[in-house]
Amino acid sequence: MRRLALTAIFTLSTGAAAAATCGDTASGFDAWKQAFAAEAQASGVGARGLEALAATQYASRTIEADRNQRSFRYELDEFLRIRGADTIVSQGRSKIANNPNFYGTLEQRYGVPPSVIVAIWGMETGFGNFMGDSNVLSAITTLAYDxxxxxxxxxHAMAALQLVDSGSLSSATIGAMHGEVGHTQFLPGNVGIYGVDGNGDGVVDLTDDVDALASTANFLRQKGWQPGAGFQEGEPNFAVIEQWNAATVYQRAIAVMAGQIDG
Structure with missing residues (x-):
């Protein structure tokens, strides 16, 4: 009955469905959702995922943020100042000093230095102090439509619906404006690929710091991190840091702060 009700909501047919058509205003979002729902159902997304998709709304704040990412245009020194690099370095050192066994185990398992992990953590959410204020499903589907x-x-939108089916996300999950979730801000598609159950409770939950940091280390290792090699510009592992964020100034900031944490 639930599946039939959802099928009615989206007016899905048993035949071939029209491909979801992108747009640049809110006016076409509902029609896009109907077409995307058909694609999702054909890909195996179940009732919970489809219901979550039906509840999404066009995220105007997400679109505004995506089209006005001014901070990535700053020079490195100004970017570091604006992002609070001195505080991140100081708190990052304290995080490692207060939990050396945990960070030592991470490095032993994945080969990634603790300094890099905590620099990313500090940059992304201020060590979990702010993990976002946007509905993840609405944000990621809006960006898929745009x-x-x-x-x-x-x-990533399709992956988010699959994560709803598995219970890792819900229609109410809150994250960043681009649909990232957790302490180190994973996009939904990356949760399924690189997510790690670091605390052993049987669930990959990136709002848990242990799971998030283990997942971050796993992401970097799977992207080609070479244990023991350098990570500053021109060194082997800087290319892996480039996989974390597309903005050059962001990549350089992570490397600089991680080096200072080690220093």
């Missing part, structure tokens, strides 16, 4: 980067965000 024509600017639909090809990039559509797989």
């Amino acid at each position: 024509c600017r980067r639909s090809d990039f965000f559509t797989p």
Whole structure:
């Protein structure tokens, strides 16, 4: 009965469905959701995922943020100042000093220095102090619908619906404006690929700091991190840091802060 009700909501047919068409205003979002629901159902997304999709709303704040990412245009020194690099370095050192066994185990398992992990953690959410104020499902589906980067965000939107089915996300999950979730701000598609149950409770929950930090280390290792190699610009592992964020100034900031934490 539940599946039939959801099918009615989206007016899905048993035949081939029209591909979801992107747009650049809110006016086409509901029609896009109907078409995307058909694609999702054909890909195996179940009742919970489809219901969550039906509840999403066009995220105007997300679109505004995506089109006005001014901070990535700053020079490195100004970017570091604005992002509070001195505080991140100081608190990052304290995090490692207060829990050396945990960070030592992470490095032993994944080969990634604790300084890099905590620099990312500090940059992304201020060590979990602010993990976002946007509905994850609405944000990621809005970006999948928006024509600017639909090809990039559509797989993440599909993954988000699958995570709802598995119980890792819900229609009420809150995260960042681009649909990232947790302490180190994973996009939904990356949760399923790189997410790790670090605390052993049987659930990958990136709002838990242990799971999030283990997942971050796993992401970097799977992207090619070379244990023992350097990570500053021109060194082997800087190319892996480039996989974390597309903005050059962001990549450089992580490397600089991690080096200062080690220093």
